[in-house]
Amino acid sequence: MLRAVSTGIERRPLHTPFRISRGSRTQIELAVATIRQGDVIGRGEGSVTGRYGESVESVGEQLRAIEGLLADGIGRDELRRLMPPGSARNAVDCALWDLEARLGVSQLPAARPVHTALTLGIDTPEAMAAAARKLKGAAIVKVKVDGREPEACLRAIRPEVPGSRLVVDANEAWTMAQVEALQPVLAELDVEFLEQPLPAADDVALDGFKGLVPTCADESCHVTxxxxxxxxxxxxxxxxxxKTGGLTEALDLLAGARERGLGVMVGCMISTSLAIAAAFRVAVQADCADLDGPLWLEQDRPGGIRMGEHGLMHPPEPGFWG
Ligand SMILES: [Mg+2]
Known part of the structure; x- marks a missing residue:
């Protein structure tokens, strides 16, 4: 046995309930992996995501099933063949990257500070405007909407953050009729792009559609x-x-998107800085970063990301990961 491996599920509470079109949550469940080789330790984390059919049980089972092969020295490419893309593979892939970087056998892409989107959860237009007011000066504001009153919410928010890049995320809650009808509103309010308006299963309706603002695939796009x-x-x-099941596939997806002339944003689930440390390595190469997951937690891991002004996010301290 080359390595000592431990995996498990960790729960962390949020300081405020987080509401999107699919519902509200008050805590997160994390897949965590620790891989020790000699006296070097690699760590990784993924967020269990119900939308993609994951549960604490299924993710825990995937982690336990791979422990033996990891201990025997399996690499990241084999991992991609053996595990489905998801939070368990993300935790393990990132733990391997961390370990390899510390052992000096793999070179991680560099991390540097990036402006992250700061997210407004769904609420009444008045409450969202009040929350937006607190974000005045933010470089990027991301607005969660559902199908009920997106225009009223956006019109209430925009004047509160006049200089910010504005991104709208419908999390699959719109119809194609809404996508078409709301284009002039999105353009008028200078929305940079619209994220996942339609259910992933219905997005064939977007084939060939060119809106006034770009449309971005989230729930529809997992892997290369x-x-x-x-x-x-x-x-x-x-x-x-x-979604990619780790940094290895994320870097391939980035390259594939660029080859096809697609814009790229890098997002996250609500997670600790351990997950964000890995996402940073892709985010520095993206057009838009949305990495504010740890800001929703009651408590992040020590040594994690730091926030500067206007949503400028600094990567975790050297030695934290990678
Ligand atoms: Mg999204």
Whole structure:
């Protein structure tokens, strides 16, 4: 046995309930992996995501099932063949990157500070405007909407953050009729792009559609193999390591998106800085970063990201990861 491996599930509470079109949550469940080789330790984390069919039980089972092969020295490419893309593979892939970087056998892409989007959860237009007021000066504001009163919410928010880049995320809650009808509003309010308006299963309706603002695939885009299907439906993709199942596939997805002329944002689930440390390595190469997951937690891991002014996020301290 080359390595000592431990994996498990960790729960962390949020300081405020987080509401999107699918519902509200008050805590997160994390897949965590620790891989020790000699006296070097690699760590990784993924966020269990119900939307993608994951549960604490299924993710825990995937982690336990791979422990033996990891201990025997399996590499990241084999991992991609053996595990499905998701939070368990993300935790393990990132733990391997961390270990390899510390052992000096792999070179991680550099991390540097990036402006991250700061997210407004769904509420009444008045409450969202009040929350936006607190973000005045933010470089990027991301607005969660559902199908009920998106225009009223956006019109209430925009004047509160006049200089900010504005991104709208419908999390699959719109119809194609809404997508078309709301284009002039999005353009008038200078929205930079619209994230995942339609349910992933229905996005064939976007084939050939060119809106006034770009449309970005999130729930529809998981791995590189999705790109051929998406390239005529979307102008951008949202890369998240919990969908790609780790940094290895995320870097391939980034390269594939660029080859097809697609814009790229890098997002995250609500997570600690351990997940964000890995996402940073892709975010520095993206057009838009949305990495504010740890800001929703009651408590992050020590030594994690730091926030500067206007949503400028500094990577975790050297030695934290990678
Ligand atoms: Mg999204």
């Amino acid at each position: 193999a999705d790109l051929d299907r998406l390239a005529t439906r979307y102008q951008m993709v949202n890369i998240k390591l919990d």
